[in-house]
Amino acid sequence: xxxxxxxxxxxxxxxxxxxxxxxxxxxxxxxxxxxxxxxxxxxxxxxxxxxxxxxxxxxxxxxxxxxxxxxxxxxxxxxxxxxxxxxxxxxxxxxxxxxxxxxxxxxxxxxxxxxxxxxxxxxxxxxxxxxxxxxxxxxxxxxxxxx
Amino acid sequence: xxxxxxxxxxxxxxxxxxxxxxxxxxxxxxxxxxxxxxxxxxxxxxxxxxxxxxxxxxxxxxxxxxxxxxxxxxxxxxxxxxxxxxxxxxxxxxxxxxxxxxxxxxxxxxxxxxxxxxxxxxxxxxxxxxxxxxxxxxxxxxxxxxxxxxxxxxxxxxxxxxxxxxxxxxxxxxxxxxxxxxxxxxxxxxxxxxxxxxxxxxxxxxxxxxxxxxxxxxxxxxxxxxxxxxxxxxxxxxxxxxxxxxxxxxxxxxxxxxxxxxxxxxxxxxxxxxxxxxxxxxxxxxxxxxxxxxxxxxxxxxxxxxxxxxxxxxxxxxxxxxxxxxxxxxxxxxxxxxxxxxxxxxxxxxxxxxxxxxxxxxxxxxxxxxxxxxxxxxxx
Numbered sequence: 001x002x003x004x005x006x007x008x009x010x011x012x013x014x015x016x017x018x019x020x021x022x023x024x025x026x027x028x029x030x031x032x033x034x035x036x037x038x039x040x041x042x043x044x045x046x047x048x049x050x051x052x053x054x055x056x057x058x059x060x061x062x063x064x065x066x067x068x069x070x071x072x073x074x075x076x077x078x079x080x081x082x083x084x085x086x087x088x089x090x091x092x093x094x095x096x097x098x099x100x101x102x103x104x105x106x107x108x109x110x111x112x113x114x115x116x117x118x119x120x121x122x123x124x125x126x127x128x129x130x131x132x133x134x135x136x137x138x139x140x141x142x143x144x145x146x147x
Numbered sequence: 148x149x150x151x152x153x154x155x156x157x158x159x160x161x162x163x164x165x166x167x168x169x170x171x172x173x174x175x176x177x178x179x180x181x182x183x184x185x186x187x188x189x190x191x192x193x194x195x196x197x198x199x200x201x202x203x204x205x206x207x208x209x210x211x212x213x214x215x216x217x218x219x220x221x222x223x224x225x226x227x228x229x230x231x232x233x234x235x236x237x238x239x240x241x242x243x244x245x246x247x248x249x250x251x252x253x254x255x256x257x258x259x260x261x262x263x264x265x266x267x268x269x270x271x272x273x274x275x276x277x278x279x280x281x282x283x284x285x286x287x288x289x290x291x292x293x294x295x296x297x298x299x300x301x302x303x304x305x306x307x308x309x310x311x312x313x314x315x316x317x318x319x320x321x322x323x324x325x326x327x328x329x330x331x332x333x334x335x336x337x338x339x340x341x342x343x344x345x346x347x348x349x350x351x352x353x354x355x356x357x358x359x360x361x362x363x364x365x366x367x368x369x370x371x372x373x374x375x376x377x378x379x380x381x382x383x384x385x386x387x388x389x390x391x392x393x394x395x396x397x398x399x400x401x402x403x404x405x406x407x408x409x410x411x412x413x414x415x416x417x418x419x420x421x422x423x424x425x426x427x428x429x430x431x432x433x434x435x436x437x438x439x440x441x442x443x444x445x446x447x448x449x450x451x452x453x454x455x456x457x458x459x460x461x462x463x464x465x466x467x468x469x470x471x472x473x474x475x476x477x478x479x480x481x482x483x484x485x486x487x488x489x490x491x492x493x494x495x496x497x498x499x500x501x502x503x504x505x506x507x508x509x510x511x512x513x514x515x516x517x518x519x520x521x522x523x524x525x526x527x
Contacts, residue, residue: 114182115182135324136324
């Protein structure tokens with residue numbers, strides 16, 4: 001069992017931590033596994049996709065607990081953000097219309113692309129050109145996170 | 148570049164910076180709205196090894212990204228596309244074009260010589276008008292042979308993705324998503340599969356060009372008949388609306404015309420020149436390229452007078468009225484006697500009674516002379 005990495009703090013975690021600790025540990029284990037996974041037989045871009053995926057899932061878990069199910073307190077939510085268990089910037093995007101399911105922040109970084117565009121996974125499926133139905137974006141392997 | 152701009156050392160490299168690539172229609176793809184990436188001094192020219200500004204773009208859906216491969220100086224020197232190295236006018240390989248147009252451009256192969264040559268070339272090309280072709284290709288009249296070999300429309304298949312090498316080995320795991328083509332590669336023994344960019348550019352042992360040159364050699368061409376008296380040009384597929392004037396308007400330029408004979412039923416016409424030169428010029432200039440009223444006319448040599456006479460008689464099918472005053476055909480019933488063509492003369496004594504001779508003038512012994520080959524003479 002890997003320990004959940006926490007920033008050094010004197011304060012004990014807020015109430016309800018025991019409830020989410022198990023799931024977070026599981027995510028942590030998966031992340032370790034993905035980090036040490038072999039890259040052989042994979043494309044160069046493909047090897048970091050699982051990292052992005054687990055990172056997304058972990059942030060999503062905290063986001064859902066606080067905003068959708070309202071199962072955790074504000075203190076615990078903020079504690080998770082401060083401890084960088086959930087990605088603050090990514091969650092900030094999820095609150096905006098049209099970005100509810102955003103896969104990663106790299107996919108909306110227009111300055112990184114040749115023509116100043118978003119990633120292919122940001123294109124709604126019905127707006128995609130014909131014959132391009134199956135796509136995996138090179139950044140995080142997302143198959144479409146916009147409609 | 149360590150040298151100052153002022154020095155004019157012959158081997159100073161010129162790094163080429165350009166605003167727009169020189170490309171052919173096929174390489175640009177079917178979409179008129181194109182996004183291109185420009186990379187200043189992005190790579191070295193594959194011919195002269197000097198840095199040049201590369202352009203990269205996607206020529207349409209399901210196509211692979213293409214980029215410019217040779218610098219603009221090299222491209223303009225040969226009047227070729229920067230990417231596919233095919234001629235800009237006809238879209239044909241350099242070797243085909245040069246051998247048909249009889250153009251020779253000797254480029255030095257030696258390093259130092261080539262650098263000097265490139266420097267001069269660069270200057271010459273830069274000073275030339277950018278809107279027209281450069282050098283020996285500028286003054287060339289349009290070639291019919293090349294126009295015939297060239298494609299009528301852009302060949303976008305050339306821009307398709309490459310064949311998936313993993314799929315060829317049976318290892319491709321991407322399946323449907325694979326951006327490369329899952330197709331059987333061409334036969335490696337095929338000479339066409341062994342091409343390289345320098346051979347294509349310099350126009351030497353290019354397998355594609357060899358194939359095309361063979362096609363030129365196999366092209367049909369009019370064979371002038373042995374009989375030098377034939378001065379008639381056959382024009383076929385003339386259509387119904389053609390007039391004698393239209394034919395005359397085209398054919399008078401090659402020489403004096405004796406007669407124009409339009410045979411509407413046969414959908415053809417015969418143009419007879421007064422001279423053989425006229426007919427030869429007419430056929431060589433208009434063979435397989437004459438179009439009147441939007442119809443492509445078939446040009447051939449006329450058949451010899453005797454042959455054509457019988458043919459037209461048969462083809463006509465309608466018996467003609469006999470000319471008054473002339474005996475009807477075969478009046479003497481000569482065709483019934485098979486020996487007419489080669490008279491067999493049996494002997495001097497039987498010459499008058501023999502079946503082989505019908506006129507006194509045909510009897511070689513009539514005037515008292517003896518044929519050398521006569522068996523009776525030899526006997527005596």
